[in-house]
Amino acid sequence: MASNESGGRTFAAEAVARLYSGEMTEAEERNIESWLQADPRHRAYYQEMLDVWDTAGNVGGSTGQETRGLRFGNRFLLGVAASLLALTALPLLMFYTSGPGSELRRYETGVGEIREVDLVDGSNVTLNTNTQILVDISETERRIILDHGEAFFDIAKDLSRPLTVSAGDRVITVLGTSFNVNWDGRDVTVAVIEGQVAVQAEGAEQMAAEHLIRLNNAGGGLPGSTALQHGVVLEAGDVAQISRTAEPVIEAISGNTDRYQSWRFGYIRFDDERLSAVIKELNRYSSTRLSVGSPDIANMKVSGVFRTSDIDNTISGLELIFPIKVLDRGDHMLIVSASDR
Numbered sequence: 283m284a285s286n287e288s289g290g291r292t293f294a295a296e297a298v299a300r301l302y303s304g305e306m307t308e309a310e311e312r313n314i315e316s317w318l319q320a321d322p323r324h325r326a327y328y329q330e331m332l333d334v335w336d337t338a339g340n341v342g343g344s345t346g347q348e349t350r351g352l353r354f355g356n357r358f359l360l361g362v363a364a365s366l367l368a369l370t371a372l373p374l375l376m377f378y379t380s381g382p383g384s385e386l387r388r389y390e391t392g393v394g395e396i397r398e399v400d401l402v403d404g405s406n407v408t409l410n411t412n413t414q415i416l417v418d419i420s421e422t423e424r425r426i427i428l429d430h431g432e433a434f435f436d437i438a439k440d441l442s443r444p445l446t447v448s449a450g451d452r453v454i455t456v457l458g459t460s461f462n463v464n465w466d467g468r469d470v471t472v473a474v475i476e477g478q479v480a481v482q483a484e485g486a487e488q489m490a491a492e493h494l495i496r497l498n499n500a501g502g503g504l505p506g507s508t509a510l511q512h513g514v515v516l517e518a519g520d521v522a523q524i525s526r527t528a529e530p531v532i533e534a535i536s537g538n539t540d541r542y543q544s545w546r547f548g549y550i551r552f553d554d555e556r557l558s559a560v561i562k563e564l565n566r567y568s569s570t571r572l573s574v575g576s577p578d579i580a581n582m583k584v585s586g587v588f589r590t591s592d593i594d595n596t597i598s599g600l601e602l603i604f605p606i607k608v609l610d611r612g613d614h615m616l617i618v619s620a621s622d623r
Contacts, residue, residue: 294327390414404438432464455480455490473542482513557582568593571614
């Protein structure tokens with residue numbers, strides 16, 4: 283079996299082609315199944331082919347052919363045709379990348395989905411519900427665009443290749459650290475779990491990288507380490523909420539960054555939040571839209587921990603605890619005061 287990266291992709295391509303041929307033997311099935319289970323990277327190589335297909339386009343209709351179905355689930359089986367097209371599209375995409383050794387990829391999640399992605403530089407990114415990122419990693423630079431949504435970044439340290447995350451008109455620059463970014467189309471919220479990150483306006487990432495390298499060489503002890511022209515350097519435990527029109531502002535909630543990464547573990551936390559803000563957050567995880575219909579309850583304060591996979595029960599729980607009721611309007615759920623008739 284192939285063990286290195288190049289050999290792994292070759293084996294995955296051959297396995298998919300063999301499966302689609304309709305002539306796969308039971309021995310080959312067992313061999314491929316064992317290979318997929320042997321290493322998470324093996325499944326990642328297959329996923330890459332689906333990602334390439336997502337970029338190249340979609341094939342309508344059925345192939346009209348039946349295959350011997352490996353018991354890997356519907357996504358594996360339905361992805362076979364896409365993988366074959368990916369084999370032909372892959373050289374074109376590799377040629378189109380921005381530099382030697384570059385990896386250009388798009389990753390996304392649907393509503394209610396969480397996905398973990400291992401990058402070629404050793405970094406790891408976890409995508410929250412309804413999120414899309416574009417990743418471009420080459421031998422000389424590392425760039426990620428958070429197109430929309432929320433992601434947790436665990437970035438491998440590399441002083442020679444600072445990594446930038448673009449969200450809206452802001453750029454977050456890191457050498458290697460762990461942090462969470464939420465981009466809702468208006469505001470960017472950055473919560474730093476470990477290390478340091480620099481947040482600046484778009485186009486200033488080189489200045490930020492140089493500042494972070496100086497901090498790193500000084501052991502992070504430079505006076506005024508949070509000062510940065512047209513931006514800010516955030517330390518572990520800091521949270522910055524940035525609007526399009528304002529300079530970054532550090533929110534003084536050091537030690538409470540857990541609330542900004544709890545979604546990775548399947549729950550969300552509210553600490554004395556307005557009901558309207560709670561509903562806005564819950565809407566990210568459910569295809570059933572919720573709205574607050576009574577102005578007098580919009581500012582009601584809510585605290586608690588709720589499962590992201592069980593939004594319906596979360597709403598039922600709120601209805602039991604607070605003086606509200608939930609009305610089914612067919613295309614959405616309306617939350618009103620319990621006294622409303």
